[in-house]
Amino acid sequence: MLRSSERWSSFSEVRQTLSQSFEKLQNRILSDAKLKAGELVREAEAKAKQTEEAAKAEAKKEAEAFLAKARLDAEALRRRILSSKVRANRLRLLEEKNRIVQSILSGVEERLSVISDIPGFMDMVKKMVNEAVEAVGADQAVVRVGFNQASSKGLDSLSKDLPRGAKLVVEEGALDQLGGVVASGASNRVTYNNSFRARMDRLDTQLLTVISSIVFGE
Amino acid sequence: MSGIDAVKRIVETEAQARNIVEEAKDMSQDILTRASKDAEIAKQEVLAKARKEREDLLSRARMEAEAEAAKSDTDTDQLLATYQKAFQNRKDAAVERALELVLRG
Numbered sequence: 001m002l003r004s005s006e007r008w009s010s011f012s013e014v015r016q017t018l019s020q021s022f023e024k025l026q027n028r029i030l031s032d033a034k035l036k037a038g039e040l041v042r043e044a045e046a047k048a049k050q051t052e053e054a055a056k057a058e059a060k061k062e063a064e065a066f067l068a069k070a071r072l073d074a075e076a077l078r079r080r081i082l083s084s085k086v087r088a089n090r091l092r093l094l095e096e097k098n099r100i101v102q103s104i105l106s107g108v109e110e111r112l113s114v115i116s117d118i119p120g121f122m123d124m125v126k127k128m129v130n131e132a133v134e135a136v137g138a139d140q141a142v143v144r145v146g147f148n149q150a151s152s153k154g155l156d157s158l159s160k161d162l163p164r165g166a167k168l169v170v171e172e173g174a175l176d177q178l179g180g181v182v183a184s185g186a187s188n189r190v191t192y193n194n195s196f197r198a199r200m201d202r203l204d205t206q207l208l209t210v211i212s213s214i215v216f217g218e
Numbered sequence: 219m220s221g222i223d224a225v226k227r228i229v230e231t232e233a234q235a236r237n238i239v240e241e242a243k244d245m246s247q248d249i250l251t252r253a254s255k256d257a258e259i260a261k262q263e264v265l266a267k268a269r270k271e272r273e274d275l276l277s278r279a280r281m282e283a284e285a286e287a288a289k290s291d292t293d294t295d296q297l298l299a300t301y302q303k304a305f306q307n308r309k310d311a312a313v314e315r316a317l318e319l320v321l322r323g
Binding site: 022026029040052063070089100131199211214216217 | 227261265267271286
């Protein structure tokens with residue numbers, strides 16, 4: 001049988017042991033809670049990091065696509081400005097070349113309009129008449145001639161060189177603006193225009209080539 | 219400590235533990251919310267930088283194109299002057315050759 005003091009000491013020991021266990025339990029509860037809290041925060045931090053990295057990657061990708069398109073836009077803008085200018089300047093050059101060619105052709109026309117002054121004029125007209133008559137190929141051709149400032153008397157003399165049956169008509173002034181010869185068959189079904197204007201039209205490409213070659217070295 | 223006291227203490231401790239976890243949840247939510255905001259800000263910064271770069275690219279392209287266009291104008295003016303000079307020097311020769319061609323038929 002324990003004495004009272006001994007009983008009290010034993011009770012005190014039990015009480016202390018219980019108290020310690022109880023404290024341990026409390027600590028364990030709090031420790032578990034803290035552990036769980038720490039995990040929650042760590043998870044949130046990891047997720048936050050992931051979110052930020054994903055957002056950065058997405059933004060980078062979006063920015064790269066945006067800039068790739070911007071580079072294309074910039075190149076398109078550059079080409080638009082340049083091509084518009086180059087086109088305008090090319091047009092200026094073409095207009096100037098055309099103006100120069102037209103000016104030279106006008107010079108040719110001026111010279112042709114007073115061609116009757118040159119030596120050998122009648123020989124040249126005879127040749128033009130022969131070409132026209134040959135081209136028409138009719139026995140009874142009608143040959144019209146007309147040049148600026150050419151004497152009708154001189155032109156009348158051409159009739160003696162015409163084939164038999166052909167008829168010469170000397171026009172007052174220039175035929176077809178610049179002068180020349182037009183031959184027709186008797187029924188007017190075949191006509192050969194050997195005027196200077198018609199020759200210039202027929203020689204259009206060659207004239208352009210010759211003029212460009214001389215003036216522009218092309 | 220009586221049994222009732224012990225139960226009380228445990229209940230209090232459990233409540234304290236729940237508070238700790240709840241606070242951690244709130245903190246986690248704050249972290250995620252802030253991360254989401256920061257991510258959006260970072261994204262907007264990257265995009266704003268890209269927009270600025272686009273403006274720079276376009277501006278530079280325009281400047282370069284305009285400089286090239288100005289050079290094209292200068293080159294064209296020089297070429298026009300050359301044409302004029304050639305025309306003045308070779309007009310008579312060109313008329314003469316063209317006239318020959320027409321007369322020759």
